[in-house]
Structure formats: C-alpha cells, structure tokens
Amino acid sequence: LAVRYDIPFLGEIPLEIDIRALSDEGRPPVAMGEERHKKYYRTIVDNLFASTPFRL
Known part of the structure; x- marks a missing residue:
C-alpha cells in the first residue's frame, strides 16, 4: 500500500x-x-520520526 499511495513504509506488525x-x-x-x-x-x-521534518 505504501508504494501504491506513494507514502513511506513505516514497518509491519505480524x-x-x-x-x-x-x-x-x-x-x-x-x-x-x-x-x-x-x-x-x-x-x-x-521510521515515523525519521520521515518527518520535526525533531525533538
């Protein structure tokens, strides 16, 4: 889905x-x-933090 909607893939939970x-x-x-x-x-x-411009 990430590729389909051109958004970053953050990970998976089995x-x-x-x-x-x-x-x-x-x-x-x-x-x-x-x-x-x-x-x-x-x-x-x-991955979410790495993909955003905001830093804590």
Missing part, C-alpha cells in the same frame, strides 16, 4: 496471537508484551 490478545484486552503490546513484540513498534516509531 498477526501474532499474543499481540492480538494484549490489544483486545486494552493492554498495549509495546508496554506489556515481550521484547520481540516491542521491536515492531519501535521500528515504526523510529
């Missing part, structure tokens, strides 16, 4: 049962999940 279960319970996987789950979210956030 359809894993643990991520889905935490999300369904209202518990963010990035805060509650295992380290392997957190890396997907960190990659997306890093």
Whole structure:
C-alpha cells in the first residue's frame, strides 16, 4: 500500500496471537508484551520520526 499511495513504509506488525490478545484486552503490546513484540513498534516509531521534518 505504501508504494501504491506513494507514502513511506513505516514497518509491519505480524498477526501474532499474543499481540492480538494484549490489544483486545486494552493492554498495549509495546508496554506489556515481550521484547520481540516491542521491536515492531519501535521500528515504526523510529521510521515515523525519521520521515518527518520535526525533531525533538
């Protein structure tokens, strides 16, 4: 979709049962999940910041 709409690809989150279960319970996987789950979210956030002109 990123290529189709000419927007940056930020990353992907696999359809894993643990991520889905935490999300369904209202518990963010990035805060509650295992380290392997957190890396997907960190990659997306890093890519989002890298693709914007704003710096913190």
